[in-house]
Amino acid sequence: MKQLLILSGKGGTGKTTVASAMIRMSEAPACADCDVDAPNLHLVLGYGEDAERKDYFGLPKARIDKDLCTMCGICSDKCRFGAIDMGDRAEVNPYACEGCGLCKAMCPSDAIEMLPSVAGDLMLYSDTERGIFSTARLRIGNGTTGLLVTEVKKQMKKAAGNAPFAIIDGSPGIGCPVIASITGVHTVLVVAEPSLSGISDMERVLDTADRLGPRTAVCVNRSDTNPAMTERIRSLCSGRGVPYLGEIPYDPKAVDAVNRGLTLADVECPAGEAVRTIFGKIVKLMEGGEGV
16 A cells, blocks of 8 residues: 655644645545644544544553552652642642653552553544545543554554555654654655745655655645745755645635635635646656656
8 A cells, every 4th residue: 555644844834735635636545644633634524423433542650559658759759740749648640640650660668550541542434435534532641642643554554455545644743643654654745834934844854754765745835925935945855856746826715615624626726726736746756757
């Protein structure tokens, strides 16, 4: 299965808008939302609450046995996350506990145990008409986002069987969920914003992807809002040998479509046509061509 991952260096570039349009345009047999901190691709694609759900267990959480605890306070002193409150009795704040287990190792009374903790919810939509859609939602105060993203991708691949390709909406930035999203994919499309910060963030994403091996390409959203910066992005891509696949103009019709819960493939507008052209180029790139 060839996987196309759509990323951005920062939030608000239009990454999910582009991803949802390409999913709809291509009738992708499998897709996933790997932005597990703030998943919203299901809203744009029109998926409801009828998903198959599974608990995702992250790091364990500490629990103090009040009958064994002597209130010595060592666990509270040693906890670097401030997760243990010494009031009338020692209590662990599960939202602050990172599951490191130091408190258990230091407790002289063996009063602390580490218990399995549900850190997120895995969701799988098996719509025979629209294909497979895999996503997840991280619960408040939990980490291990990279592991949860890996589970989202595993779930998609297993359910999709012999599907030839999939489109994945990643998360912004260069953290653990992005690295887990990039691992194993064929091509990464970076949606850039024509601004100083947008260029800096784009380069950070490209640097990260370079270390993990997939092909990369770039497009610019709202390109006409800053033509000089758009041209600078084009030049940077040329210097790095990264295919520059095109520009998406600022389009009030696109804004209206997004506000109505539609993709750019569902309406006729200049931005939608630009995304369609870029998608054609990314398909050629994934088939072994230059894409431009």
